[in-house]
Amino acid sequence: MNQPNPEAxxxxxxxxxxxxxxxxxxxxxxxxxPRIAEPGTGARDLEWVEASGAGTVHSFTVVTQxxxxxxxxxxxxxxxxGPRLMTRLVGPGADTPGIGQAVRAEIETPEGGDPLLxxxxxxxxxxxx
Amino acid sequence: xxxxRFPRGRAAMxxxxxxxxxxxxxxxxxxxxxxxxxxxxxxxGLTLADVDALYVALPDDxxxxxxxxxxxxxxxxxxxxxxxxxxxxxxxxxxxxLALDAGLCDVALxxxxxxxxxxxxxxxxxxxESPYETAYRPNLPASYALAARRHMHEFGTTREQLAEVxxxxxxxANLNPDAYKRGDLSIDDVISAPMVAxxxxxxxxxxxxxxxxxxxxxxADRARDLRDAPAYLLGGAAATTxxxxxxxPDLTVTAAAQSGPRAFAxxxxxxxxxxxxxxxxxxTINVILFLEDLGFCPKGEGGRFVEGGAIAPGGTxxxxxxxxxxxxxxxxxxxxxxxxEACRQIxxxxxxxxxxxxxxxxxxxNGGVLSSQATLLLGSAxxx
Numbered sequence: 381m382n383q384p385n386p387e388a389x390x391x392x393x394x395x396x397x398x399x400x401x402x403x404x405x406x407x408x409x410x411x412x413x414p415r416i417a418e419p420g421t422g423a424r425d426l427e428w429v430e431a432s433g434a435g436t437v438h439s440f441t442v443v444t445q446x447x448x449x450x451x452x453x454x455x456x457x458x459x460x461x462g463p464r465l466m467t468r469l470v471g472p473g474a475d476t477p478g479i480g481q482a483v484r485a486e487i488e489t490p491e492g493g494d495p496l497l498x499x500x501x502x503x504x505x506x507x508x509x
Numbered sequence: 510x511x512x513x514r515f516p517r518g519r520a521a522m523x524x525x526x527x528x529x530x531x532x533x534x535x536x537x538x539x540x541x542x543x544x545x546x547x548x549x550x551x552x553x554g555l556t557l558a559d560v561d562a563l564y565v566a567l568p569d570d571x572x573x574x575x576x577x578x579x580x581x582x583x584x585x586x587x588x589x590x591x592x593x594x595x596x597x598x599x600x601x602x603x604x605x606x607l608a609l610d611a612g613l614c615d616v617a618l619x620x621x622x623x624x625x626x627x628x629x630x631x632x633x634x635x636x637x638e639s640p641y642e643t644a645y646r647p648n649l650p651a652s653y654a655l656a657a658r659r660h661m662h663e664f665g666t667t668r669e670q671l672a673e674v675x676x677x678x679x680x681x682a683n684l685n686p687d688a689y690k691r692g693d694l695s696i697d698d699v700i701s702a703p704m705v706a707x708x709x710x711x712x713x714x715x716x717x718x719x720x721x722x723x724x725x726x727x728x729a730d731r732a733r734d735l736r737d738a739p740a741y742l743l744g745g746a747a748a749t750t751x752x753x754x755x756x757x758p759d760l761t762v763t764a765a766a767q768s769g770p771r772a773f774a775x776x777x778x779x780x781x782x783x784x785x786x787x788x789x790x791x792x793t794i795n796v797i798l799f800l801e802d803l804g805f806c807p808k809g810e811g812g813r814f815v816e817g818g819a820i821a822p823g824g825t826x827x828x829x830x831x832x833x834x835x836x837x838x839x840x841x842x843x844x845x846x847x848x849x850e851a852c853r854q855i856x857x858x859x860x861x862x863x864x865x866x867x868x869x870x871x872x873x874x875n876g877g878v879l880s881s882q883a884t885l886l887l888g889s890a891x892x893x
Contacts, residue, residue, distance in 0.1 A: 387640055440658060441655055454655070466755040494644075
């Protein structure tokens, strides 16, 4: 087994400011979240590849908290590579995205906290990198 | 693949009860589940000494099958502790029917209770939180809100249509003296209530109450001697698609699209044969999804289907006649309450909310975040 601890490896990449996902060598399919085998087939040939960071908003919600605690958003993002993940949107329009709107991954490291994968809306007409 | 051989009509619900509905201060979840179980046995004229199969899932005890057997002072031959969330109890019934039919046991008790409203400490989150989602703080309503938003986007489902589900539940609750929330509720009231997770307001979300429910099952040959109108288990099936909401293959299609058709096939019935439905309504979107996935309307039409009071008293299809999780009771795992209400409707004991001429009742459970789905078809003696 060449990936004894997929979660720890994913987090170590994040700490290096890299968003990595897995891909099966045999099927070419991308996998997120990280695991020891490809879901569905059980193929134990997952390798780490750099994610493009490109995605689109699949759905979103804004959660209201009790008292004075601020609202926060939760989004599901479809990665260009295929997998869908849960995340938070940041930046302008983060609480009012359109479904299908383009987003780009960022790694946010709160002071004293662990690095976290977030996504920023890509303004219309903004050149894709 | 081998064709499934479900023991259609060969096991039946012969006893049922609800207990500690709304608020039951001072009672533990175990006290409540034990109490509901004894009431269900009473209603069938059976005692603890008859029970040789025990099925239970409690919120605060991973090994509750063992704990309840000890509490009762019984040594069951079969102990079921399936924990697929709120759908677990419907799977318990399916497994009990198989065990009864195989002669592994003679009397199966399925029970549940929780003091979610009045207990003084919060229950811990279920173990096994996703390390990839927890940082984003997805509470339960948020996961369902993500599905609701997607359904609105794909099919044009409206805020008003979601509210129709809550209004219909309240109208049924107003006919049920056991319901926790009674009184007028309008579509505007639902929409203008405080937001919990957009687009869902607090009135789109189930109650948080205490409560307990239990069902006793035997083989059909014995059922007729125990009760005038048993509820025969005609078919039952379960399916699962994911654990966490990001992994749901399609946010607008639940595993009910698998469990429903299989349960109907076991029973030899179609949606048009169903007289009353009890659907696990943790949130308003659930009812719309399940009506579609179980075949009561085409995919995407659920919102339009529930318009104009169609599932309320006096509507075209009676759904959640006890008032549901939205207005009657929801201690955290609601599935067993759908089974008890289905039995009551078949037995004709539902009082002011009784639907005329019920022969087939559908009971549907949901677990996790739309993750696990289980469907039962229950019938009167006329359906055998």
